[in-house]
Amino acid sequence: MKKNYFLLLLFIISFTTIQAQEEAPVSVVRNQFKINMLLPGFVYEHGFDAKNTLYSEASLGFGFSTNSNNSNFTIFPNINEQFRHYYNLEKRATKGKRTARNSGNFLALNAIYNFESISTNDDYREAVPSFTLGALWGLQRTYKGRFNLEFNIGPGVNFDKYDTEFVPVGNFTLGWVIGK
Numbered sequence: 376m377k378k379n380y381f382l383l384l385l386f387i388i389s390f391t392t393i394q395a396q397e398e399a400p401v402s403v404v405r406n407q408f409k410i411n412m413l414l415p416g417f418v419y420e421h422g423f424d425a426k427n428t429l430y431s432e433a434s435l436g437f438g439f440s441t442n443s444n445n446s447n448f449t450i451f452p453n454i455n456e457q458f459r460h461y462y463n464l465e466k467r468a469t470k471g472k473r474t475a476r477n478s479g480n481f482l483a484l485n486a487i488y489n490f491e492s493i494s495t496n497d498d499y500r501e502a503v504p505s506f507t508l509g510a511l512w513g514l515q516r517t518y519k520g521r522f523n524l525e526f527n528i529g530p531g532v533n534f535d536k537y538d539t540e541f542v543p544v545g546n547f548t549l550g551w552v553i554g555k
Contacts, residue, residue: 401464403428403477409523411550418550420477426464428477430457436489438502449492449502455546457483457511457527476517476552483527485509485544505535509544521552 403422411418416434423429432455440447461479468474485508492502513527531544 400425401468401474402426403461403464406554407476408553409550410553411548413547413549420459422477426461428459428461430455430459430483432456438492447502448494450494451489451492451502453487453489456486459483459513473517476521476523478516480512480514481527483511483513483529485511485527485529485531487544503535503537505533507531507533507542507544511544513546517552523550523552524548525550 402425404420405422407418407420407422409418409420410416411432411434414434414436416432418430418432420428420430434453434455436451436453438447438449438451459481460483461477461481464474464479467479472478487507487509489505489507491504509529509531511527511529513525515523515525517523525548526546528543528545531542533540533542
């Protein structure tokens, strides 16, 4: 009788150990490079632990403004840094949805620096560098073929040499994950 209990206990322990080994913890990718096609640029995302990353992007931004006299089209380089916390990776994995290459929803602290415009109509309006801080909610999806879609939005505060103001912060990108 004791031998049967011992064998049953041994079976239960080995079964739970095997099952635990099959269910690897869901985690963000340690190093991920992407090419952004809408706003031409490059992205590097570094995973610190299972749910947190530092997102770094260098890209070109575009702007257009008009009044009754003139119109102005600007092109400006910018740097975007985000500390991201992916909060739903386990939930996506249990539903059978993709979590590969950081496919999940996130909350982020965002800092954007827009450099001086490299193409502008100075007669219309001076384009000056600016710095924006924001809090974002977003999602990132990487599909088969490494096609990447990303969207984020939230409130922010913009600083430039003339003004400090509350602004909406948002970004939509389409691109590809490159590398492994």
